[in-house]
Amino acid sequence: MVQFQDVTKGYPNGVLALRRVSLRVDPGEFVFVVGPTGTGKSTLLKLLYRDESPTEGRVFVAGRDVSALPHRAIPELRRGLGVVFQDFKLLPSRTVFENIAFALRVIGAPPQEIRSRVIRALDLVGLAHRPDAMPGHLSGGEQQRISIARAIVNDPPLLLADEPTGNLDPNSSWEIMQVLSRINLRGTTVIMTTHNKMIVDILRRRVVQLAAGRVVRDQSRGLYAVDA
Amino acid sequence: MVQFQDVTKGYPNGVLALRRVSLRVDPGEFVFVVGPTGTGKSTLLKLLYRDESPTEGRVFVAGRDVSALPHRAIPELRRGLGVVFQDFKLLPSRTVFENIAFALRVIGAPPQEIRSRVIRALDLVGLAHRPDAMPGHLSGGEQQRISIARAIVNDPPLLLADEPTGNLDPNSSWEIMQVLSRINLRGTTVIMTTHNKMIVDILRRRVVQLAAGRVVRDQSRGLYAVDA
């Protein structure tokens, strides 16, 4: 499903965010990406949805070389993904409903289906009662759940979630993890970065640990940290 | 230091974020505010730095009735506070250094002191090596630490921190908690909202728990949850 071949990513300011990362994720897997702040977790995801291009090496998504994708093929790539952004990236001048419906419209979903699918996604993240709120009028955790709803509404084959529980209390976090697990069981590949030790340690999924841009551990059924 | 007298806050869209909250925080205290998402934790802090005004009741900061403050006195109030915003609120077109120096310039600090104080604050949060980066070029956790550095750089008598470890890994979180504890020991009152059960349970400070806008628990040396 996803493959990194010897990928190095340097930003224009000289920061080396990823160094010679090689990694393979099979369809249907659930992978936690962990590591201290600033070690390149978000960068790893950005390479997958082609927000950044690798400096060296190649990145494959569903067999396609994403790093060599022409510009006009990028929308097509992104429509096959669901992404929960670390900073939410909600359209500030659209309502909650419109923000999520937008993701469906982009993939060309039939209009008569949009309403019911949006409501179902909002229901999954526990926010079906506030479809008409503006994102700026929501609490941090509520905004995060909108972002999650948008990522899952179009049943993507691959879900990338960047710190999706950072603004959520433990109970809400568990509810979200149940949603993600259910989606994973239905066949969606999930790659999720997180700092939440408790979640990683209890769920016991595959863990990829980064440190200073390198993969230092890749363990199935792993814990948040080896020495913890 | 801080007092809420029977405070109710309703937003124009009809949401009642706080209901008849009464609360007193003495100088030098360290208070955790916990509760599920959307229960009014951020709103509680917003009332203190007068980003919002209560619908009913009164809010006192350092003996002054903040809810009745005239507009021109608001800057004076905010200069006596340090605030870590849940969404960071960094100036996107200024460097890290300028973002922090700005908070010092606003309070009229002598220019010759600014440089050293900014560097010291950056050092405390572990980011002294990147003063010239733009916020948009930093990772989520790095942005959060800039926001913390800005809040503490002017040695405020009262520090309000809204979810300051939401984007940090456990190690970085502990470092930040040490910084906040040290500041607290030097006399600064700290009010911090958090979803981080581990931190609350280990530090054992006063815990105020909200549920649906009401204070449902106020316990010194408390745990994150009674039933946890």
Next chain:
Amino acid sequence: MRSMRSTGFRRRTQRVLEQGTSFVADASASFRRNGLMTAAAVTTIMVALLVVGAAVLIGLNLGNIAEVVEGQVQVVAFLRDGLTSVEAEKVRTAVGAVPGVEEVEFVGRGEALQRLQQQMGEHAAFADLASTNPLPDSLEVQLTDPRSAPVVASVVARQPGVAEVTYGGEVVDRLIALTRGLRGVAALLTVFLTSVALIVVVNTIRLTVIARRQEIEIMQLVGATPWFVRWPFLIEGLFQGAAAAVAAVVVLGTVYLVGMLRLQVTMPFLPLAGPADAALPLLGSVLMGGFCVGAAGSLLAIRRFLTS
């Protein structure tokens, strides 16, 4: 990868109509929401279009005036004394054959004196001239092109029977220079003011786009194609341009009608363009200008924010 490649193809035709309606809905929704910004943009475009429309109207009227002034240029050939009317008719035919001459009219010396008296004001002092009329017979020559007056004059002067030729000399030269100057000024003004309008419009929409670059970035991150992102801005640009154009036409039309009525009363000799003549150029330039410039402006403005 369940639907990754096929989605784009399967529903394409069916999708176009659906998306069309939702784009328009989007655009009008953002029209409502970004009220302040929209008002600012529409005002600015309207003002720019006012300038364009005013330039068109001014150009139209200057052109009219220049045409009338040029139409009054004529070459006069004074005939030798004592020609018979047959000889005079011969000369008239010869002059009529000169290239550049449109029409030749014979003016007898009696008629010439009458005209002179009229020009000088009909006061008593001229009355006694009638008996000792000092004026010769003459031919008044209309030209196909007023600018050829000097050339035609010199050719006509060489015809037998012609004593002397005048085409108003300096006066005609000045008139021609003046009309040429007026034409030049009108053209310059139109070009200058049209570029003003274009710059203002592109900058206005570019600022709007800058203020919304976050929105554009997010749309692209969620998988929107460049055209999907462009459409709402394009439609919004068209809306804004059209609204501004309608406002500009109403303002200009009113001002022009009132101003023209005023001017016609005080200066009835000015050959102004009537409402019927002015309507088409005004509507055409302002409405088309508003539409095109709104659309082109948004497309230009959005370009650098697409495909990061």
Next chain:
Amino acid sequence: MRSMRSTGFRRRTQRVLEQGTSFVADASASFRRNGLMTAAAVTTIMVALLVVGAAVLIGLNLGNIAEVVEGQVQVVAFLRDGLTSVEAEKVRTAVGAVPGVEEVEFVGRGEALQRLQQQMGEHAAFADLASTNPLPDSLEVQLTDPRSAPVVASVVARQPGVAEVTYGGEVVDRLIALTRGLRGVAALLTVFLTSVALIVVVNTIRLTVIARRQEIEIMQLVGATPWFVRWPFLIEGLFQGAAAAVAAVVVLGTVYLVGMLRLQVTMPFLPLAGPADAALPLLGSVLMGGFCVGAAGSLLAIRRFLTS
């Protein structure tokens, strides 16, 4: 609460200078950073100032032309035939005493004929008029105010010894109407184009402010006073206004000099304002306009985003 109340007071005086320098540094830094936006704003303001400057220059020249045209209005009084020169001198004095008359000049019938011949073109046909000169003596009356021509004419007509009075009749009325019209058009143009400029400038800066409302909000959250927030925008507005004004003056100056030289060659009779006469009004209006409008624009534009 250690420094909560006292900070504001203690260092106030010392602070002003320090902040001044950092504000300027801020403004120029943002000038560099928001390059695209700044370029857009400066272009737009420049264009607006071009319009204002052009209006000032056009107004100046229309005023000049109107003055010259009005200066050519005069009342002519034809004297009765056969007055002696003493009687004629008496009439001259009497006419000179009429209110509104500035100067009276006696023109003998011989001189009048010469002038007429000149006006008509000096061709042979008029040569034989000299012996039978049909023209009377006349007085040419200069007026203090050209617009009083009809009134003065009727008073002069009642003086003994005056046979008839003309002031060009319709021609003078038309000239006066024309100059009045030109003045009105110039004033209208200036008002219209100045409001164009103002609207454009305020909208430009407002859009800039909208694009940075987040920044303004954050500054206020960190404790900045309204003036602390305003200053950088104000200085930036001044910078932009000044830069635009300098560019506009250079462009207008060049175009005007070149255009004036051209026009003077083709139409030497047009009384255009020289570079020396035009420099002060142009510099004054455009530079002051740029500064004021940049400053006022930013203050107006930022108002609604302060003190939420």
